[in-house]
Amino acid sequence: MPKHFRYRSLEDLQEDITRLGLQDEIRISEDLSPLWNPVSFGNRTIGNSLAIHPMEGCDGHLDGSPDELVYRRWERFGAGGAKLIWGEATAVQEDARANTRQLWIHDDNVSDFENLVLRTRIAHKKSIGRDDDLIVGLQLTHSGRYSYRKPLIAYHDPAVDPATLIDKKRKIPVPPDYPILSDGDLKRVEDALVHAAVLAWKAGFDFVDLKQCHRYLLSELLGAKMREGEYGGSLENRTRLVRNVIGRIREATDDQLLLASRMNVYDGIPYKTDPDTNEGIPREPYPIPYRSGFGVDEQSPLKEDLTEPLAVIGLLREAGLQMINVTMGSPYYNPHVGRPAEKAPIDAYETPEHPLYGVARHFRCTAAIQQAYPDLNIVGTGYSWLQQYLINAGAANIRDGRVTIVGSGRGALAYPDFVKDVNDTGEMIRKKVCITVSYCVALMRGKHNELGQFASGCVPRDKMYAEIYKDMLKTAPDK
Numbered sequence: 001m002p003k004h005f006r007y008r009s010l011e012d013l014q015e016d017i018t019r020l021g022l023q024d025e026i027r028i029s030e031d032l033s034p035l036w037n038p039v040s041f042g043n044r045t046i047g048n049s050l051a052i053h054p055m056e057g058c059d060g061h062l063d064g065s066p067d068e069l070v071y072r073r074w075e076r077f078g079a080g081g082a083k084l085i086w087g088e089a090t091a092v093q094e095d096a097r098a099n100t101r102q103l104w105i106h107d108d109n110v111s112d113f114e115n116l117v118l119r120t121r122i123a124h125k126k127s128i129g130r131d132d133d134l135i136v137g138l139q140l141t142h143s144g145r146y147s148y149r150k151p152l153i154a155y156h157d158p159a160v161d162p163a164t165l166i167d168k169k170r171k172i173p174v175p176p177d178y179p180i181l182s183d184g185d186l187k188r189v190e191d192a193l194v195h196a197a198v199l200a201w202k203a204g205f206d207f208v209d210l211k212q213c214h215r216y217l218l219s220e221l222l223g224a225k226m227r228e229g230e231y232g233g234s235l236e237n238r239t240r241l242v243r244n245v246i247g248r249i250r251e252a253t254d255d256q257l258l259l260a261s262r263m264n265v266y267d268g269i270p271y272k273t274d275p276d277t278n279e280g281i282p283r284e285p286y287p288i289p290y291r292s293g294f295g296v297d298e299q300s301p302l303k304e305d306l307t308e309p310l311a312v313i314g315l316l317r318e319a320g321l322q323m324i325n326v327t328m329g330s331p332y333y334n335p336h337v338g339r340p341a342e343k344a345p346i347d348a349y350e351t352p353e354h355p356l357y358g359v360a361r362h363f364r365c366t367a368a369i370q371q372a373y374p375d376l377n378i379v380g381t382g383y384s385w386l387q388q389y390l391i392n393a394g395a396a397n398i399r400d401g402r403v404t405i406v407g408s409g410r411g412a413l414a415y416p417d418f419v420k421d422v423n424d425t426g427e428m429i430r431k432k433v434c435i436t437v438s439y440c441v442a443l444m445r446g447k448h449n450e451l452g453q454f455a456s457g458c459v460p461r462d463k464m465y466a467e468i469y470k471d472m473l474k475t476a477p478d479k
């Protein structure tokens with residue numbers, strides 16, 4: 001029996017939203033027409049207001065190029081009808097990958113990425129009839145402290161270091177004398193980002209995302225108040241790397257590559273499992289003032305403070321960025337913040353809050369940003385827990401100027417053609433929706449095969465992943 005999502009109708013959902021006092025933050029519309037608004041993006045048009053969020057499947061070849069499962073996922077997204085496909089995390093250098101099978105774009109595999117764009121476009125055109133208004137981007141990432149070979153950290157974070165392991169088997173956290181990336185190292189990261197962006201442009205992507213979320217490297221830098229030198233301390237320093245990269249990409253591509261960023265607007269604080277309840281509790285004691293996170297209220301870190309995120313978005317817009325995908329939290333230390341879920345993944349705690357509070361946090365922060373920058377394209381996150389009603393919440397948010405484009409992440413893994421169904425029938429089919437039970441995350445955490453990584457996808461809705469999941473459990477060393 002689901003614990004939280006028990007709704008048989010939109011009225012049931014509305015009742016629960018009201019019961020929790022969240023009716024200002026989570027709104028519902030039966031009129032879905034806002035979802036079909038076209039959106040201007042640079043000199044292009046996005047044909048509707050629906051996006052597929054970046055969803056990596058940890059299923060590339062060891063050399064970083066897409067394997068068949070990657071093509072399959074992108075083709076399914078392409079055929080599904082969303083007009084914005086926000087391609088998944090793709091590393092800009094090998095040691096910056098988050099896992100052994102993460103995509104990695106480099107000089108020797110550009111043609112594979114070109115093929116990926118092409119196959120996605122062909123699938124879209126075949127299914128929808130036209131692809132001139134389909135926009136396909138690539139998320140460029142440096143995994144920073146979550147790089148798979150070893151943590152590459154921007155600064156020693158008293159709250160996050162104890163939750164970052166240098167030895168996962170023996171559970172040894174980052175020690176105080178662990179080296180941090182130097183300013184010279186970060187300059188080389190700038191070079192790698194610019195180089196990868198040019199390659200993505202050559203491969204035919206319409207835009208790149210300079211990933212600043214989920215506490216990977218550029219996200220960590222946004223909160224690097226305690227770092228010294230050119231890339232830490234002041235907001236100007238903390239945004240130096242991304243601003244430099246934007247300027248250099250614009251120059252290198254003659255302003256032809258559109259630029260976006262997926263950005264954490266609230267990092268939150270690390271959580272751990274309460275052994276008595278299995279639910280998440282803050283890792284105590286966290287310091288006050290809490291200076292570790294970005295977008296975090298220093299006096300009350302369980303709450304957001306959007307002063308800095310709003311300022312950064314202003315700086316990025318001035319520098320030439322045209323779209324922001326708003327997200328939050330860390331998949332490693334507070335997954336309930338980024339991904340409101342019905343059931344925890346195997347490596348995490350059960351949600352410490354009703355997931356509607358998590359959805360409301362996403363919507364509230366996104367609305368504040370959209371309302372501060374009404375002319376900027378803002379993509380919203382955190383919709384999947386709403387299952388088939390995500391379209392009603394999305395339509396209301398667009399209608400009320402609280403977001404420009406509604407994105408689906410886990411929802412799209414389960415149900416890649418939801419946009420087509422909504423277009424054809426006016427609703428999402430209940431039997432196809434994501435039920436947020438986190439098997440996709442469990443698969444991401446599986447490392448014990450010959451490739452060092454199991455492929456991830458939707459276990460309840462996509463049979464082949466149920467097989468992979470069974471295999472993962474069967475072969476687990478500590479089962």
Ligand SMILES: Cc1cc2nc3c(=O)[nH]c(=O)nc-3n(C[C@H](O)[C@H](O)[C@H](O)COP(=O)(O)O)c2cc1C
Pocket residue numbers: 053054055056057088089139213262327338339340381382383384385407408409410411440441444456457
């Ligand atoms: C299996 C899996 C893969 C993901 N891959 C990425 C990724 O490559 N880049 C990224 O920014 N977020 C990634 N995310 C986060 C999602 O894009 C999204 O932010 C999150 O699931 C919340 O949105 P939702 O409620 O629509 O699922 C991933 C999440 C999952 C569960």
